[in-house]
Amino acid sequence: MCISPPPFLTRLALCAIAAAPFASCLAQTPAPPEPKLTLERLYSLPWVTGTRPEAPIWSADSRRVAFLWNDAGGNFDDVWVTDVETAKPTRVTTMPQPDSPTDAGTDIVKLQQVERAESDHGVSELLWAPDGRHLIFALHGRLYSVLPGEAPVALTPPDSVVSDAAVVAAPDPRAAAAGRAALAYLSAGDLWVVDLEGGRPGSVRRIYSPGRADVYVESLRWSGDGKRLAFVEADATHVPKRGIPDYLGDETRLVSVKRPFPGEPSETRRLGVIAAAGGEVRWAALGGDPMDQIFSVAWSADDKTLLVDKSDLYIKDRHLLLIDPGDGQARVLLEETDPKNVTAEWWADWAPDGRSVYFISDRDNDYHVYRQALAGGAPVAITAGDWAVFSAMLSPSAHALFFVSNAGKPELRRVSRVALAGGAVRLVTAAEGAHKAVPSPDGKYLADVYSNDVAPPDLYLQDASGRGLPRRVTHAPLPEFARYRWVAAKYVTFPNGSDGTTLHARLTLPPDFDPHKKYPAILGSVYSNTVHNEWGGRIYHPTWGLDQFLAQQGFVIMNVDISGSSGYGKLFRQRIREDYGGVDVDDLGSGVRYLATQGYVDPARVGIWGSSYGGLLTAMSLFRNPGLFRAGVAGAPATSLFHALTGEMQTMMAPQDHQTQYARASAFLRSGGLRDHLMIIHGMRDDTVLFKDSVTLEERLILQGKDIDFVPLPNAPHGWDTLGLAQTRYAYRKLYDYFERYLGAQQ
Numbered sequence: 001m002c003i004s005p006p007p008f009l010t011r012l013a014l015c016a017i018a019a020a021p022f023a024s025c026l027a028q029t030p031a032p033p034e035p036k037l038t039l040e041r042l043y044s045l046p047w048v049t050g051t052r053p054e055a056p057i058w059s060a061d062s063r064r065v066a067f068l069w070n071d072a073g074g075n076f077d078d079v080w081v082t083d084v085e086t087a088k089p090t091r092v093t094t095m096p097q098p099d100s101p102t103d104a105g106t107d108i109v110k111l112q113q114v115e116r117a118e119s120d121h122g123v124s125e126l127l128w129a130p131d132g133r134h135l136i137f138a139l140h141g142r143l144y145s146v147l148p149g150e151a152p153v154a155l156t157p158p159d160s161v162v163s164d165a166a167v168v169a170a171p172d173p174r175a176a177a178a179g180r181a182a183l184a185y186l187s188a189g190d191l192w193v194v195d196l197e198g199g200r201p202g203s204v205r206r207i208y209s210p211g212r213a214d215v216y217v218e219s220l221r222w223s224g225d226g227k228r229l230a231f232v233e234a235d236a237t238h239v240p241k242r243g244i245p246d247y248l249g250d251e252t253r254l255v256s257v258k259r260p261f262p263g264e265p266s267e268t269r270r271l272g273v274i275a276a277a278g279g280e281v282r283w284a285a286l287g288g289d290p291m292d293q294i295f296s297v298a299w300s301a302d303d304k305t306l307l308v309d310k311s312d313l314y315i316k317d318r319h320l321l322l323i324d325p326g327d328g329q330a331r332v333l334l335e336e337t338d339p340k341n342v343t344a345e346w347w348a349d350w351a352p353d354g355r356s357v358y359f360i361s362d363r364d365n366d367y368h369v370y371r372q373a374l375a376g377g378a379p380v381a382i383t384a385g386d387w388a389v390f391s392a393m394l395s396p397s398a399h400a401l402f403f404v405s406n407a408g409k410p411e412l413r414r415v416s417r418v419a420l421a422g423g424a425v426r427l428v429t430a431a432e433g434a435h436k437a438v439p440s441p442d443g444k445y446l447a448d449v450y451s452n453d454v455a456p457p458d459l460y461l462q463d464a465s466g467r468g469l470p471r472r473v474t475h476a477p478l479p480e481f482a483r484y485r486w487v488a489a490k491y492v493t494f495p496n497g498s499d500g501t502t503l504h505a506r507l508t509l510p511p512d513f514d515p516h517k518k519y520p521a522i523l524g525s526v527y528s529n530t531v532h533n534e535w536g537g538r539i540y541h542p543t544w545g546l547d548q549f550l551a552q553q554g555f556v557i558m559n560v561d562i563s564g565s566s567g568y569g570k571l572f573r574q575r576i577r578e579d580y581g582g583v584d585v586d587d588l589g590s591g592v593r594y595l596a597t598q599g600y601v602d603p604a605r606v607g608i609w610g611s612s613y614g615g616l617l618t619a620m621s622l623f624r625n626p627g628l629f630r631a632g633v634a635g636a637p638a639t640s641l642f643h644a645l646t647g648e649m650q651t652m653m654a655p656q657d658h659q660t661q662y663a664r665a666s667a668f669l670r671s672g673g674l675r676d677h678l679m680i681i682h683g684m685r686d687d688t689v690l691f692k693d694s695v696t697l698e699e700r701l702i703l704q705g706k707d708i709d710f711v712p713l714p715n716a717p718h719g720w721d722t723l724g725l726a727q728t729r730y731a732y733r734k735l736y737d738y739f740e741r742y743l744g745a746q747q
Contacts, residue, residue: 034485037552039736042545043728045118046073048484049535049544050476053080053459055124056447060132062440065447065473066092067459068123073478076122079137081148084445087461087471092148095123095139111726118725125162130169131179134199138162143185145199155194155201160187164219167196168226182222182276184229189216191231193276207278212237214258218269223303228325230273230297230306235290238265244687248714257687262662263654266646269294271308273325284328286310286321295346301354307333309348309359315650316341320348320359320372334372334379336363340574342651345390345566351420352396358382360389362570369403371422382422388567394420398443398464402428404435406567410504411491411533415446417464428466434534439464451535453488456481485511487551491531494594496587501575503587504568505594506531508547508557518602520743521556521595523588523629526610526617528576529566530559542722546732555739556601562587562617564651578652580613580641580665581620588617589625604630605743609735611635611681611721612689619667619678619697626675631742633735635681636718639667640693668697672704679709679738681731683716709738 041048051070054077058065063084068077071089079092100117104110125138134145137152141161144152156162165185169176181196190209195202207229210216214236221230236258243254260266268290272281286292286308295309306323308330320334345367348359356373363370363379366388370379383389387407394401400417407416407425413434418425429435433452439445446464451457456477460470489506496503510519525543536544537559547557561568562584564576575583588608595601608629610618615637622632638644641662642655655662663669678701682694694710701708711734713720713727721728 035483037484037545037549039545039549039729039732042549043542043725043732045075045725046478048073048478048480049456050458050474050478050481051075051077052457052476053449053474055126056438056449056459057126057128058438058440058447059128060130060441062442062444065459065461066126066128066135067447068126069459069474069476070122071474071476073476075118076120078123079126079135079146081135082459082461082473084440084461087473089459089473090148092135093123093137093146093152095152097122115724115726119723125165127165127167129167129179129196129199130176130181131199133179134196136165136167136183138165141187143183143194145196145201147199153200155183155196156185156187156192156204160192162187166220166222168222168224171226182226184220184222184276186217186220191217191220191229191274193229205278207276208272208274208281210235214239219297221297221299223299223325224301225303227276228273228303229276230271230299230325232294232297233270233272235268235270239267240264242687242690244685244691247684255685259687260646261643262641262646262649262652263656264646266291266313271297271306271323273306273328282325282328284308284323284325285330286323287330288312288317288319293344295344296348298349300350301352307348307350307357309346311344313646313649314653315344318344318346318361320357322374333357333374334359336361340577342564342577343566343573344650347392349392349394352394358392358394358401360392364570366569367566369401369418371420380422382420383418383425385425386569388569390566393439395439395443395464397441398439400443400464402437402439402446402464404437409491409533410561410567411506411531413532413534415448415462417466426466428464429462429470430466431470432533434532437462452533453535454486456535486548487511489533489537491533492594494590496583497590497593498586501563501572502568503590504531504561505591506537506559508551510551510554510556513600515600517600519554519556519600520605520607520739521558521592521601522550522607522609522739522743523558523560523591524607524609524618524633525614526560526562526588526608526621527612527614528562528564528584531561531565542728546735550736550739553736553740553744555743556595558591558595560588560591576651578658578661580648580652581616581624581667582664584617585620585624588621589628592628607631607633607739607743609633609635609739611637612718613638615639615680615689616641616665616667620670622676622678623667623670623673626673629676631677631679631739633679633681633738635731636683636686636689636720637667637680637694637697638689639697640690641665643690643693645688668693668700671697671700671706674701674704674706677707677709677738677742679711679734681711681713681720681734683713683718683720685714685716686718686720688718 054068056067098117101110143155146152162185167183170180179198194204218234219232239258242259271284298307308321311318318336322331369382372379390404392403415429415437437446437448446462448460459473462470596603615634618632618634
């Protein structure tokens with residue numbers, strides 16, 4: 001089944017009926033046979049699907065949107081601008097790109113040069129200057145200012161490595177009117193400010209430095225008047241160091257990284273306020289444990305109070321605090337306690353009138369928006385329903401709150417609006433799919449990066465009232481895209497076989513699907529939150545091409561939103577509490593049994609694959625359910641929960657008090673159950689899931705006489721399938737060959 005894009009999208013490979021009689025369409029010369037998808041073409045530059053527009057940001061006058069994009073399908077982004085009158089993209093920068101030899105062949109030096117060029121994503125950190133004319137951006141760690149039509153001007157020294165830049169108009173209204181501003185940024189863990197005048201740099205000064213190794217500023221927030229900065233300082237002094245071997249130099253060396261295991265000391269944080277000119281820091285009295293997490297910091301409109309959203313390390317106790325920036329004293333505005341909580345999809349911000357705050361909470365069935373008055377009283381629900389809110393954006397000019405939810409269908413992510421006081425909800429982005437939108441300052445428009453199952457991401461301008469059709473700004477897919485057949489997913493539900501809980505899945509069937517045939521099936525890439533109607537199912541994993549390729553080879557592909565996934569209510573998320581490798585694996589097994597009942601899947605030819613947590617799910621599925629899957633591919637598998645990141649304690653708590661749960665969730669301790677075929681793919685530079693853990697698992701399987709294939713990737717970090725296209729092609733070929741060997745032919 002091949003589905004066309006929604007009506008407002010440019011139709012690809014369709015006859016323009018409005019421009020020619022229908023009979024003339026029938027009389028056209030038959031199109032040449034559609035080309036076959038290959039892994040080599042899917043994971044080579046330029047991307048056949050084009051490059052995703054990123055970071056749309058509105059000018060203060062709501063007339064223009066700046067964004068990052070590569071119109072040729074490359075990885076190197078430049079700055080682009082569009083306007084609400086024409087919706088036409090205009091390129092602002094043409095920054096120098098690294099050379100990429102076209103005649104590399106098998107020359108290692110040239111191939112390494114190609115790899116470096118492919119991995120260079122170009123411009124980042126895009127923002128408008130307060131004058132509404134200049135744009136500020138970062139390239140390779142250095143900040144620049146650019147006026148459309150002119151050459152960029154460097155704002156920071158050549159050796160700066162900048163992150164988290166923010167700009168604010170000068171406090172003096174006359175100076176602001178003259179284009180004077182201040183730009184704050186982080187570099188080498190310190191807080192810096194550079195004065196701007198007409199888009200050109202003035203004095204550059206470091207206003208705060210922790211002065212100690214392993215202590216650094218990680219985020220900053222300007223006050224509205226530009227006189228002060230709030231910042232969060234992180235201290236990793238007591239975090240243990242671990243060695244990651246690097247085998248690719250002349251000599252093997254041990255790279256030391258800060259890497260705590262669950263139950264070990266993690267970073268501590270504190271909140272400070274400092275004058276824009278520098279000087280003494282006023283530290284806030286946040287209370288609680290120094291290892292508590294700080295989710296957001298926001299200044300009130302009058303700059304007299306800071307709103308801080310924080311929780312304990314385990315996200316069981318959340319506090320909204322009001323901080324006096326003058327003396328650092330805190331008042332608790334709201335406290336929420338839930339010992340069963342496992343996710344923190346939170347947001348908090350000031351109401352435009354400064355007398356209340358809005359926040360996202362799952363204090364009821366699922367995540368919704370609430371308003372809490374500073375004067376006290378119970379929170380007031382602004383949204384409600386049998387659906388979830390995933391993000392929210394306040395628009396004072398529109399007197400509205402825009403939010404993304406899955407109202408209507410669980411797999412959708414669409415934008416709606418509601419009055420600041422609550423009431424009737426109006427759908428703004430009607431097209432089914434995934435919308436990531438930013439409202440204009442005047443509240444009249446949305447800049448919306450939109451995709452669906454068969455349409456790669458593009459930027460649109462949408463009337464924020466919900467009336468009128470969106471206007472397409474970018475046309476990311478290459479013309480070549482229309483020559484291929486892209487298979488649309490379908491969405492199904494089935495019960496968990498143990499307790500009947502309803503599960504949702506995304507199903508991709510082979511082209512020219514015949515329900516009377518018997519197909520092999522692959523569950524994967526298995527993970528939480530994979531059942532989305534967006535290009536590829538989830539944008540942070542590049543399996544859109546692999547899924548389409550495998551479907552073309554005759555495989556049925558299934559993604560299951562396992563327990564812990566968002567959008568199905570609080571109780572569904574909490575099913576995963578202290579049970580990695582348990583109920584989630586049961587959910588996947590239920591998916592296999594569902595497929596077996598449909599009649600078109602051969603239950604003897606089912607595979608599974610996933611990476612990281614998905615690698616844990618893959619290994620545990622094979623170890624716990626021998627015979628259910630014939631083969632599995634575990635990428636960077638987190639097979640020892642004792643060596644996980646400390647963030648996993650949000651679900652599993654600390655191992656010191658939960659040894660049994662950690663052992664039960666550590667797949668390497670269950671390796672004796674393997675009866676089927678397992679391949680491990682793991683990057684040797686991975687400091688998220690240690691390569692050592694896969695080596696340990698392989699050693700156990702060898703001793704136990706089990707079947708194991710191991711694909712080490714010497715230059716890969718944790719994202720083995722996202723960094724380096726040669727590596728991606730190599731690893732995906734290995735994965736496909738493995739499944740073809742054990743599932744592809746009738747056994």
